[in-house]
Amino acid sequence: MRRRHLAIPVALAALSISSVLAAAEGSRSASPIAMVIHGGAGTIEREDLSTELEASYRDKLKEALLVGHGILKQGGTSLDAVEATIRLLENSPLFNAGKGAVFTAAGKNELDASIMEGHTLRAGAVAGVTTLKNPISAARAVMEKTRHVLLAGEGADRFAAQIGLEQVPSDYFFTERRWQALEKRRAEERHKESEADKTMGTVGAVALDRKGNLAAGTSTGGMTFKKHGRVGDSPVVGAGTYANAKCGVSGTGHGEFFIRYAVAHDICARVEYLGLSIQEAARQIVLEDLVEAGGSGGVIALGADGTPALVFNTSGMYRGFVDDSGKTHVGIYQEPIYKQ
Numbered sequence: 001m002r003r004r005h006l007a008i009p010v011a012l013a014a015l016s017i018s019s020v021l022a023a024a025e026g027s028r029s030a031s032p033i034a035m036v037i038h039g040g041a042g043t044i045e046r047e048d049l050s051t052e053l054e055a056s057y058r059d060k061l062k063e064a065l066l067v068g069h070g071i072l073k074q075g076g077t078s079l080d081a082v083e084a085t086i087r088l089l090e091n092s093p094l095f096n097a098g099k100g101a102v103f104t105a106a107g108k109n110e111l112d113a114s115i116m117e118g119h120t121l122r123a124g125a126v127a128g129v130t131t132l133k134n135p136i137s138a139a140r141a142v143m144e145k146t147r148h149v150l151l152a153g154e155g156a157d158r159f160a161a162q163i164g165l166e167q168v169p170s171d172y173f174f175t176e177r178r179w180q181a182l183e184k185r186r187a188e189e190r191h192k193e194s195e196a197d198k199t200m201g202t203v204g205a206v207a208l209d210r211k212g213n214l215a216a217g218t219s220t221g222g223m224t225f226k227k228h229g230r231v232g233d234s235p236v237v238g239a240g241t242y243a244n245a246k247c248g249v250s251g252t253g254h255g256e257f258f259i260r261y262a263v264a265h266d267i268c269a270r271v272e273y274l275g276l277s278i279q280e281a282a283r284q285i286v287l288e289d290l291v292e293a294g295g296s297g298g299v300i301a302l303g304a305d306g307t308p309a310l311v312f313n314t315s316g317m318y319r320g321f322v323d324d325s326g327k328t329h330v331g332i333y334q335e336p337i338y339k340q
């Protein structure tokens, strides 16, 4: 297989002792399980969130982590854990994905999602879907039921309907909060004070299962006031989502930068080719390259030993991590959530 070209010392350096021993014994059953999630990065200040809203975010992130962990604990695949976790976040109005998707300039909702399985490099994605309750499941279906990687627009909606995925009327995606964000942005445009989206809210998950397999997924409504037909990084494999045998990444932020800098793939490439830790690779891209370029956002990532990285260059990122024991760590602002 073409991907088996790793230099052995680099591969060994990236693995924990326990997983090296497990691999040496020819058994991967000892792999720890882990999951990281995000619910979007952006300008999130403490004073912007009421106590109740902040508690709702923290509770939903924890609930999502426990859903994923429950699947992994029972021996479920990382792909199942990623899909189920993202579906839960898509069904919440809190996040800019599924139910809570932001509006385009024309006042519509166009949703993007992708999913990728690390050990097979299989991937699936949908872009610009308008009638699907859970775009992440459509992304998975593209991966598993077609010969393609990315379906867009009407064709993607139709494919999902044909295979029986749940359809919703367009007003399902109406939330007052996102509509107000559009109105505010329209007013800013009229006064020519166009500014970037303050809060985003895309969702993503990366999981590691007992077999040591990684998977990553991302789902979004895109960016408020985007042009009809605009596709961001979230459904673009290598930009907003990437997973291979060593690394899984999901990003959130100003998608055009994530596409141009091939953010998710570049993090995995630095782990694979330079032997960097997942945390150092994520830090270099998000806190150096993207900052220099002016691209705001963040990423969540997992290494093959379950080491998490949660890095963002904005004032906040809804995020969380659950370790093998089931202990959850959740954060919103610039706050340490676990010991690195």
Ligand code: ASP
Residues within 6 Å of the ligand: 040, 041, 096, 200, 201, 202, 220, 221, 222, 223, 231, 232, 233, 234, 240, 251, 252, 253, 254, 255, 256
């Ligand atoms: N990355 C998403 C996009 O550009 C938006 C976000 O993550 O908030 O479509």
